[in-house]
Amino acid sequence: MLGLAAAALTVAGAVPVHAAPDAKPLAGTVVLLDPGHQLGNSNPKFSKQMAQKKFNGTTVKGCNTTGTATNSGYPEATFNWKVAKRLKRLLEQQGARVELTRSTNSYNAWGPCVWDRAKQANRIGADIMVNIHADGAPAKDHGFFVLAPGLVKGWTEDVVKPGRKLANAMIAGMTAAGAPPSNYIANQLMISTNTTGLNFSDVPAVTVELGNMRNAGDAQRMTSKAGQRQYAQWLLAGIDRYFSRG
Ligand SMILES: [Zn+2]
Numbered sequence: 488m489l490g491l492a493a494a495a496l497t498v499a500g501a502v503p504v505h506a507a508p509d510a511k512p513l514a515g516t517v518v519l520l521d522p523g524h525q526l527g528n529s530n531p532k533f534s535k536q537m538a539q540k541k542f543n544g545t546t547v548k549g550c551n552t553t554g555t556a557t558n559s560g561y562p563e564a565t566f567n568w569k570v571a572k573r574l575k576r577l578l579e580q581q582g583a584r585v586e587l588t589r590s591t592n593s594y595n596a597w598g599p600c601v602w603d604r605a606k607q608a609n610r611i612g613a614d615i616m617v618n619i620h621a622d623g624a625p626a627k628d629h630g631f632f633v634l635a636p637g638l639v640k641g642w643t644e645d646v647v648k649p650g651r652k653l654a655n656a657m658i659a660g661m662t663a664a665g666a667p668p669s670n671y672i673a674n675q676l677m678i679s680t681n682t683t684g685l686n687f688s689d690v691p692a693v694t695v696e697l698g699n700m701r702n703a704g705d706a707q708r709m710t711s712k713a714g715q716r717q718y719a720q721w722l723l724a725g726i727d728r729y730f731s732r733g
Pocket residue numbers: 523524554555563619620621
C-alpha cells in the first residue's frame with residue numbers, strides 16, 4: 488500500500504517526477520524577474536532620478552541604489568542581470584511567461600525605481616516576483632538567503648502568507664539543488680518590513696541574496712560564466728519547487 492500511496496502522490500503533483508525532456512511544467516505561469524539595480528544608478532547624470540523618494544509603509548526610501556561589487560570591482564548589477572537572463576531562458580524552456588524589470592544593463596540607463604518594478608508585477612498579473620541580488624557583507628560571510636515580506640498594515644496583508652510560502656520553496660528547492668546556504672542568516676530566511684520592492688508588490692515576492700560579493704569563494708563563482716549558470720539553475724529549482732507544490 489505504501490507504494491501505491493507514493494505513486495498517487497506523484498500523479499497529484501503538478502511536476503511529474505519523470506517528465507519528458509519536452510514537458511512544460513510551468514505552462515500557464517507568469518514570472519517577473521527583477522535583476523536588482525542598474526549599472527547607471529551610479530552615473531552622476533542620473534542623480535536627480537536616483538533622488539526620488541517614496542514612503543514604503545514603514546520608511547521613506549530612495550528610488551534605487553547602486554548595489555555592491557566584488558573586491559575586484561565586478562558590479563552586482565551585472566551579476567544580477569546575467570543570472571536573470573539565463574534564468575529567463577530556463578523558465579521559458581519549461582513553458583513560463585517571463586518578464587524582466589529592466590531591458591538593459593548599461594551605465595547610460597537608470598532604474599527603474601524599486602516601487603515601479605513591483606508595480607510591474609501587479610500590472611502583468613505575475614504569479615510570483617523574484618528579485619535577484621547579491622550581498623556586500625563581511626568577507627567571512629557566504630552563501631544564499633531569502634528575504635520575504637513581513638506584516639505592514641495596509642500594505643502587505645495580502646502577500647505575507649504567499650510570500651512566506653514562496654520563500655520557503657525557494658530555500659528548500661535551492662538547498663536541495665546544492666546552493667550553498669548562508670552561514671550568517673539563520674535558516675536562510677530574513678523577514679523584512681522595510682524592503683520597498685516587497686511592500687509595493689501585490690503578488691508573492693521574494694528577494695534572493697545569492698551570495699556575498701565580498702567573500703572570495705562566492706565572488707569567484709559569481710564572476711564566472713559557469714557560476715552564473717549554476718546560480719540560475721539553483722533559482723530555477725526553487726521556482727519549480729514553488730509551482731510543483733501549488
Ligand atoms: Zn542588491
